[in-house]
Amino acid sequence: MDVAKRLKKLPPYIFAEIDRKKKAAIEAGKSIINIGIGDPDRPTPKKILDFIKEAADNTANHTYPIGKGSKVFKQAVVKWMSKRFGVTVNDNEVMALIGAKDGITHLPLAFVNPGDVVLIPDPGYPGYTSGTILSGGTPYYMPLKESNGFLPDLDAIPEKVYKKAKIMHLNYPNNPTSAMADLKFYKKAIAKAKKYGFIISQDAPYSEVYFDPKDKPVSMLQIPGAKEHVIEFYSMSKTYNMTGWRVGFAVGGEKIINGLALVKENMDSGTVSALQEASARALFECEKEEKEIRDLYKKRAKIFTKGLRELGYEVIESKGTLYLWIKIPGKYTSMEFASKLLEEAGLVLTPGIGFGKSADKYVRIALTVEEPVIHQALERLKNLKF
Ligand SMILES: Cc1ncc(COP(=O)(O)O)c(C=O)c1O
Incomplete structure (x- = not known):
């Protein structure tokens, strides 16, 4: 075959x-x-395993999960974005995911037509390329050079590429270079997104794995007016040693979230409810x-x-x-x-x-x-x- x-x-x-x-x-x-x-x-920390066991006993968690996530989980994410970044979002601007990978690989299926360009960091997590190719998009690689702090040189991307771009993938803190990005860089990226009308997908599964409080990662959504062009992906995987449980979430503009949700609605039946319940607790009880x-x-x-x-x-x-x-x-x-x-x-x-x-x-x-x-x-x- x-x-x-x-x-x-x-x-x-x-x-x-x-x-x-x-x-x-x-x-x-x-x-x-x-x-x-x-x-x-x-x-996975014992405390979270106990949350999972408790959530497994709740029979309300035994049926199909709700589309974009349970009320408890979405509200926890709303509160977490406010506590962690001072960012205000509502329930419609967040969704539960089966890890960050679920979001980054499915996003192009919602927004990329054959022939459209997806801007991808090089080096970068392989999921950016596979999601692009499976959606019929064309990858355009943005080199991350040490001389530029492993940030893409946004002015080096040709205008004709920008004009065809539907998504720009970013990933800070970065795998594999471990680089961080600041609000100045994010502002510049958002200005390009606004000028050319593309979505920025900021993949942040390492948002909580920073070594010094002064390097604590920021959110692109802290920038006024960012929402319309930005979706960020967070994950329980590395923050809580939970790669095996598959829980992450997306936060961003409602139209972008709804596009991704429509793809996923047709592909899977959501994130395990008991894990959403346990994760909602972990976000606040496991400092x-x-x-x-x-x-x-x-x-x-x-x-x-x-x-x-x-x-x-x-x-x-x-x-x-x-x-x-x-x-x-x-x-x-x-x-x-x-x-x-x-x-x-x-x-x-x-x-x-x-x-x-x-x-x-x-x-x-x-x-x-x-x-x-x-x-x-x-x-x-x-x-x-x-
Ligand atoms: C940059 C990046 N994005 C996404 C993922 C996948 O994360 P998750 O387990 O939340 O799907 C990884 C995992 O290594 C990663 O390094």
Whole structure:
């Protein structure tokens, strides 16, 4: 059976070679340290598990979820946006999602026609490209350069591209570079969106994983008049070690939310109600747990960065997220470097090329292993010959 043409247009799975080598190393009995995947290694906090268990007992949660989310969840999001960012939204400007990925990948189906352009950061989370291609859109990649703080140069995008653009994907705090964006940059992006009439999709699953209160991420919706052009995606996944539970939410202009809701109404039956109920509580009752998770990654980032720098690696200073973005020494491509580390040191990390063509001189490390394992990884790197 042949798959549809649209599936054939998706980019090849870039990690296949690394996956194959990883499997071979495991089968050969090698000890592998996996710092490749941005999936929290610690379990969901006990308090949230208790909320989930309580919510599971509530029979009101046993039927189909309500379209854009339960009243309890939507109101919690409304309150959270006000508490966290000082942003005022109403129930119609929020919706529950099956994680942020649900929102970013389905959004183009609501707004992109074949031939329309979607502006995508390079490097970037692969979902921006797949959602674009599956909707018949054309990706236009915006390089994120270190010299520009890993922000896209909005003035470098040609006018003819802007004119065809329907969506611009942004993602701060950024995966994989760990960069942050400020209101000045967001204002400029919104001005472009207003001029050319596109939607900005700001993907913010790492909004709560910042290392210093002074770097606490801001919301684009803090900018007056932003709503009409902006949808932001938040997630429980990284904030609360909840990747397995699949809960996120969108906040933005009502027309944008309704477009996304119409796609999803026809695709799935919503976010598990019991998880919405538990998540609504987590957003307000788990400040201690949030801080513990932040502090954990901050500590790991510090140890790993120091150790790598002592070994001579150029590491981009991480102010948040679960990642370190590292420059590759010598002449290696990112795939060659990742393969070498896997074969000679048993380290699995992510080659930059997996996030885009402009990232082939970088690799990403995920801070998802305990401290002793970080020391072990550093020890193995020390013994590596170039
Ligand atoms: C930038 C970015 N967006 C979205 C996601 C998916 O998040 P969620 O688990 O909320 O679907 C991830 C997960 O790693 C991510 O890094």
